Amino acid sequence: MPDQPAIEAVGLEKSFGAVRVLDGVDLRVARGSVFSLLGPNGAGKTTTVRILSTLLPPTAGTARVAGFDIRRQRAEVRRGISVTGQDTAVDELQTGAENLRMMARLHGLRGSAARARAGALLERFDLTEAGDRRVRTYSGGMRRRLDLAASLITQPAVIFLDEPTTGLDPRSRQQVWEVVNELVRNGVTIFLTTQYLEEADRLADQIAVVDGGRIVAQGHAAQLKQQVAGHRLDLVAPDPAAYEGLVHRLGPRATQPAPERLAVSVATDGSANHVRALLDELDPEHRAVARFTVHSATLDDVFLALTGHATTQSQKETAGV
Structure with missing residues (x-):
């Protein structure tokens, strides 16, 4: 049919x-x-x-x-x-x-x-x-x-x-x-x-x-x-101390933390108002964020949000499953 x-x-x-x-x-x-x-x-x-x-x-x-x-x-x-x-x-x-x-x-x-x-x-x-x-x-x-x-x-x-x-x-x-x-x-x-x-x-x-x-x-x-957010805000800190402060303020909202690059991300709706509000909240003294970018959410963001890890190799790989 x-x-x-x-x-x-x-x-x-x-x-x-x-x-x-x-x-x-x-x-x-x-x-x-x-x-x-x-x-x-x-x-x-x-x-x-x-x-x-x-x-x-x-x-x-x-x-x-x-x-x-x-x-x-x-x-x-x-x-x-x-x-x-x-x-x-x-x-x-x-x-x-x-x-x-x-x-x-x-x-x-x-x-x-x-x-x-x-x-x-x-x-x-x-x-x-x-x-x-x-x-x-x-x-x-x-x-x-x-x-x-x-x-x-x-x-x-x-x-x-x-x-x-x-x-x-x-x-x-x-x-x-x-x-x-x-x-x-x-x-x-x-x-x-x-x-x-x-x-x-x-x-x-x-x-x-x-x-x-x-x-x-x-x-x-x-x-x-859309389940994870329409966009994400990527933040890069100027030094390790500022990075730790950003991660602490974000708490469970932090995604894709990369301490080696002093980078961390947070979900946003992509609007200028929301991005400004996040920056004011996370960096009220204008010292904790060296630079930022806004990206549309990707399937990688979805997978990270849903599973807690990226689409990488797993222990079952050798079993061919």
């Missing part, structure tokens, strides 16, 4: 022995949209993708993907989705065209049909000129585009992209973003996991922030930013 969500999950849990990786995750993803699961390594993003793509059974909870139950209708789910993991899954010893023809044959296409599908995808992903070169000669961005092309052999309704731009240079990352936007324009639903805040901000219609296996906030980027 057109009004049915592409993905719907209720109370997903997953434990590996005594380690609980997911702790009651609820998700709802509209068809033809980009949904981003944002969080640090080890937060549970990859585990969520593996469960929703039927590669891993949940410990508890239910989910439907592309209209089918992930427990009872695994084959139907798999026919309607594609998964692109963190590492490219292409054969470096074959050419780009050979990789795509091989994937087409694995999906039941034969002869001219397989060649036609491979040729169409090479053209769509701007790889036609490189199609007869071995993949080991491709750049990182070209390999990622080839990997995405392979995932579209069967024209899936839902594509899971698990940190697709990790390790790519800015130009290659931009190319992948353009591909994602094109897929959505053609009606595909994208489930994107990332730890790149800019990526979620640029691509996602809806964002869920995950930390410690729990969803701590959901909404579009502007809504999430």
Whole structure:
């Protein structure tokens, strides 16, 4: 049904022995949209993708993907989705065209049909000129585009992209973003996991922030930013004593303290009146603030406010969760 969500999950849990990786995750993803699961390594993003793509059974909870139950209708789910993991899954010893023809044959296409599908995808992903070169000669961005092309052999309704731009240079990352936007324009639903805040901000219609296996906030980027404040005031003190005084006056309002730079931030609505009031409150003698700047809130501010830490590496990274 057109009004049915592409993905719907209720109370997903997953434990590996005594380690609980997911702790009651609820998700709802509209068809033809980009949904981003944002969080640090080890937060549970990859585990969520593996469960929703039927590669891993949940410990508890239910989910439907592309209209089918992930427990009872695994084959139907798999026919309607594609998964692109963190590492490219292409054969470096074959050419780009050979990789795509091989994937087409694995999906039941034969002869001219397989060649036609491979040729169409090479053209769509701007790889036609490189199609007869071995993949080991491709750049990182070209390999990622080839990997995405392979995932579209069967024209899936839902594509899971698990940190697709990790390790790519800015130009290659931009190319992948353009591909994602094109897929959505053609009606595909994208489930994107990332730890790149800019990526979620640029691509996602809806964002869920995950930390410690729990969803701590959901909404579009502007809504999430509004939760912490529309703007922030960054303050730099002239010396350590003045810095300590600023932090003391701010108390729990202080965010992003950086004693090595004598810098600290505080939420503001961005208006001149509020900024003046904060400066008068925090620096009544005009000695504690050497300089200040006002910034619009970012997703990094959201993550810091919601979790108390940035999207950095975690102890669970080696578990691949």
